Amino acid sequence: MTRAYAGWQADAVTDTSPPPTDHPTVTGPVTVLTDGVVTLRAHSVDDADAITEQSNDPESLRWTTVPRPYSREDALGWVEHNLAAWADPRATRSWAIEWTDETGAARYGGTIDLRPGAAPSAGELGFGLHPDARGRGLMSRAVRLVVGHAFSTPVWGAPVGRVHWRAVVGNWGSRRAAWAAGFTFHGTIPGGHPDPEGGPVALDTWTGSIAPGDPLSARTPWLAPPPVAGERVQLRPWRLADVEAIEPRDDPEHWMPPRSILRPETFAAWLLTRQERMSEGTAVDWCVADRETDRALGSVTLFSRGGPIGDTAELGYQFFPSARGRGAAKEAARLAVAHALAPVAEGGLGVRRLVGETAADNEASNAVLRSVGFVPFGREHAVDRVAGGGWGDGLHWELLPPGATD
Incomplete structure (x- = not known):
């Protein structure tokens, strides 16, 4: 069926068909979302190589706490865990981001998660893009799809009334995706995140959120100093x-x-x-x-x-x-x-x-x-x-x- 939210349309389809036998088992229905450019679907073993590439990319290592080094076995275990979580009514909902490249081929673009927050009425976003998918506006599209889904579906048994976003200070790519999708920024939390490099000092984090009725588009201009x-x-x-x-x-x-x-x-x-x-x-x-x-x-x-x-x-x-x-x-x-x-x-x-x-x-x-x-x-x-x-x-x-x- 089709759900529309704040001017952005997402096709939400519950996929109950059995997965191929050479894939990890999906133990719960996976909600597929698309806006015609980006499709959010279940992860697949076929994504493992791209997930491994993304997780070993310098920018991913800089801002996330993925295992170091990250192996294909890590990716396969992570895919298995994400698929199994769909059967748990209180667990994280994790999607693979799929996009179509210049040749018309469908490509794995990254991952976006909707994680349980302080109560069933709150969720928290987590996301990351493969290097080949960056700079194309794909993540802001994915964020809009997930937020629209969260506000139209009782994801964890109750209506979601607030979706939060956090990122290590300096992660401008993450901040720009949240900004483009309409998040309001609330400030900086000192010492709110472990150092991805394992250092002894916790890093500051930016925080923002969005609520039902907020437009899924930038609330303020993002200015730049032109030469x-x-x-x-x-x-x-x-x-x-x-x-x-x-x-x-x-x-x-x-x-x-x-x-x-x-x-x-x-x-x-x-x-x-x-x-x-x-x-x-x-x-x-x-x-x-x-x-x-x-x-x-x-x-x-x-x-x-x-x-x-x-x-x-x-x-x-x-x-x-x-x-x-x-x-x-x-x-x-x-x-x-x-x-x-x-x-x-x-x-x-x-x-x-x-x-x-x-x-x-x-x-x-x-x-x-x-x-x-x-x-x-x-x-x-x-x-x-x-x-x-x-x-x-x-x-x-x-x-x-x-x-x-x-």
């Missing part, structure tokens, strides 16, 4: 190797929020935070690099303090001491502003209004904003604690291009 070339500088994504270019700051501490300052010892965490914000649609962060040498000079960002960037975005920037006084900040700000104001159809953010905040005594930063068309619209008195005692004022700026108030 932008200027005359003297270029805007590009940050790289971990850029840590070598970071220089100590030599300006007053009240000019920059402490957590935003680029420092070698905190750069990895600083970059991760900005990548997370872009995945939530709340920021676009660029490395500003020298056009000729590609050496990092500083950063420029467009962000929102209250959810995904929409009508308004805020401009921020910081530059290393050796990059100042040569027009790099003004050019980078001009390039970022142009991207913010460009229509979405042209690859921009399509914002109507830009804002900014500076310390009133930061003349260099104020000059950057003036150079790209910002004007001050407010002053906060005694808002910044300054060195040596006392308080400094803060300025609020805005840029309204022609027609923004029409």
Whole structure:
């Protein structure tokens, strides 16, 4: 029969036919799901070689706790276990992901599990793709199929009202599949997962979930920093190797929020935070690099303090001491502003209004904003604690291009 959920259609078929005699025994009915592109079916001994390849793939080893090394015998035992679990009314439901390649051949693409949660009303997803199937949008399709099935079937004897997702922090492929399927991200759990490499320190995990009635599509945009070339500088994504270019700051501490300052010892965490914000649609962060040498000079960002960037975005920037006084900040700000104001159809953010905040005594930063068309619209008195005692004022700026108030 056909079941539809939130605009996505899944054909759910209960397959009770006996398996071939050379396959492990299926001891319970297997629910087959398909959207016409991806098919979720029972695992088969014929999948064993591909499962072994996937489980020994570096990306799989990086993010999962599969046996190391992983043998074909491991795969066969795992297939047997998954098939037998269909007979247990409280067990994990595990599907093989099947897709059709460019030659028209049906291929094993990976595995997706729906695992029992804290109660029959909750489930948890687990999934992984074979290297040949990655980058094709297959996993988000598989996730939608399983979630739609969970919310339309009492999988463990009761209606499922919440499906959870977790992944080790940094597993962007897993996060993107959950994002595309409509999951809401709830935050990071410190020390929530064993180190797949067997290290003594538990790893942080991202967590998210979805409920019946939630759309099975992305809830927020996933922003990215497109490369932008200027005359003297270029805007590009940050790289971990850029840590070598970071220089100590030599300006007053009240000019920059402490957590935003680029420092070698905190750069990895600083970059991760900005990548997370872009995945939530709340920021676009660029490395500003020298056009000729590609050496990092500083950063420029467009962000929102209250959810995904929409009508308004805020401009921020910081530059290393050796990059100042040569027009790099003004050019980078001009390039970022142009991207913010460009229509979405042209690859921009399509914002109507830009804002900014500076310390009133930061003349260099104020000059950057003036150079790209910002004007001050407010002053906060005694808002910044300054060195040596006392308080400094803060300025609020805005840029309204022609027609923004029409």
